[in-house]
Amino acid sequence: MRTSLNCQIAVIGIGCLVFSTLLTPAAADAPDLPQPPNVLLLVADDLGYAELGCQGNEAVKTPRLDAFSQTAVRCTQAYVTAPNCSPSRAGFLTGRIPLRFGYEFNPIGARNEDPQTGLPSKQQTMAEYLHDAGYTTGLVGKWHLGGAADFHPQRHGFDEFFGFLHEGHYFVPSPWNETTTWIRRKGLPPGHGDRYEVSENLVYSSHMGHDEPDYDANNPILREGQPVVETAYFTDAITREATSFIKRYRTSPWFLYVAYNAVHSPLQAKNETLVHFSDERDIHRRIFLAMLYDLDQSVGQILEALEDTGQSQNTLVVFFSDNGGPTKETTASNLPLRDGKGSMYEGGIRVPFLIRWPGKLEGGSLSESIISTLDLFPTLQDTIGVKSQYPLDGIPITKAIESPESASGRTLYWRQGKRAALRQGRWKIVAPNGYDDASKWQIFDLEADPGEAKDLSESQPYEQQMKDLLREWNALNQQMAEPLF
Template structure:
């Protein structure tokens, strides 16, 4: 007989495009364990991050709120530990708080990147957190609770082994457990970072799933190299694909541990990524800040998403509804048998019924994204991107132009559609944004946030310095951009 509340394992990859998954239709990338998870669960084919960069997206997954309410608008580049570091979500309820209040045993293995990595969040009895947002794959600084630990070894495997240890320990307890397993894969650096057995799988790959298009006119470069890429695009592709496959193998070992403990039927497993990624798509290497101004292409804002639990979640199903990261907190709580309502006060709404084959009348048929002053509304067949204060703006007919190639913004035939989408976008943000955290007038350019919002709105954000000379261009290969 299963326990009243299921165990929950949320596995998050880092910078994984929606195309980078075998079961999503990519015949080149090898993800057998994630493909098998999708076969015994449900895959969401149109799941969107809330912001196409890591820290805001992760904050929204935890809180169910948008960046213009929780105040994290760019990847965090300030102090990650020590007395000057800040827990950016310290005053904001998260779904992990609700799980702790319900008696869950909480564990984290991997990337945190929401400030104060050396201070475990409330309720976490297991805390193994990466120092910042990015790292080489052969060594890293981690925090075991409050203490720094220098790690050698392949980072993907280090995270997985730590997670397995938590599962084996927690499985013997009386309380249900929650595990956040947050990989850095397939985040850069790419080339020369991954075990030979994985890189050799792709040595002769044609990479037809990643056409290297002419450089996007908005793509910043450092010494001629896209800020989200590396000098040798083919070697970067080999590294990216190898990172995904190595992560898939590590996930397989974690799921094997769940099975060996005899708790599979009592365990809900979720796999997703924080944001999407372009590996040459649209002529971009990177995500939302792979261009300036920041982009909202589907490859940047859509992410893979799989959820499974034997006997509880529909098996072998693909759901095409438009869903968002701001829906996740409420959904997890409802699937755990807890009240989702506290995380439905903003735009988020539980989509648990869709996973269980039940109708969900009244669900919104649009999703919204933001990245500082850049905002998006996306319906099933339309996308409008508005850039405060001056543009450029974009309007796409996704029904006839799914690749987002023809901008209809100046087409008179689309004027009425544009007016409607613009009004809906403005209304949505008026309802859900906090004026004190609204990103529409903030100078967010995709170069990092170094402090919480305060009296000086210019202070927390790093100006764009992509000409190869200032400090931003000298970041290490663990750069988290």
């Protein structure tokens, strides 16, 4: 009886083994499926076009970004979708001109808490798209796309979030120990001009004519949705959180959006970093340079984490600024471009842009193709092969860089309040204050005049060119939605 039972068990076991073998190919024969690329988005805040060594500025210290530029493509004609923080982010995260869904303005202060102010939930973000493609997604740093519950980053596709929700934040908690801080004030005590040294490590300035915004009011540092006490200098905290994410998800595809609040105000530098810039006599500029240096070091450490974990060859890395630098406020230079943050001239919307994608783009090269941060989402769509929820406004960056002729005549559109602009090929029209009046528009030949010094609108040979571009701007403008807020 026992022998018979053993034989039955043996037969059943062999049968199961054969059945299992038929269903499951041997491991050696299994296809090696390529892992989709990781995506690392490094976004500086209010960084001027001229404020990197690789952009030609020998007075700044940005060795890590300069080294990165030697392995990346440096794009000299890269644009954002708005001249300030929030609508710019709404643009590159959705891949759509933000005015298509009414995201025109830049909420600040208590407006961030308004339940109607933020990125609409039905707009698909890159994070949602990649999450649905199997990626682990994370945001470290600044959100600024709505502070009410409906707009939380984790309701827009991010699996992890560490940072703050409003437009800015102090870099260390009060009383700002071991830092030097530059604070804007509406007025100063008599006899102090426009600067007042409150203490060795605190300077008040009235040069802007208004107070520093209340950045930290109702704006805690959050981990997911819970407030945390963060004592590290915030740029260093961003580095810590970003490198942790990269190490924890090293075996699976991931998307990490590192949204620095440097070099946005308030201007606040570590004292240990300031000593590197003792040759700079202006404390205003010295603080900015130190903040920029720490941002640069942070980028370098994050890129090192990619190398140390063996992921650098399978990671698309992009670095850019969300808009131009506010020169008077922070000293950030946009030269040789005109104006800065808030402006529709080049200094407000053209930004430093570096992209590295091993095996796809030639590292250490220079591209003069016209590109937009709108192109980021289409690049991912082209790679993943699944259509996004909405039609996208950009083109794959690889196409724009590798085939400059395909991007040379493209049209880029902007509008905010009374200001507007459109670029088509070498030509750009700008309405600095009143797009509804044709006489207020200007036209520039950016190929001959990138600094927009010579308005050609009153020159007879350019009348037809102006009419054609205005017709194009108006046609696009008709496609845009009413402002959400």
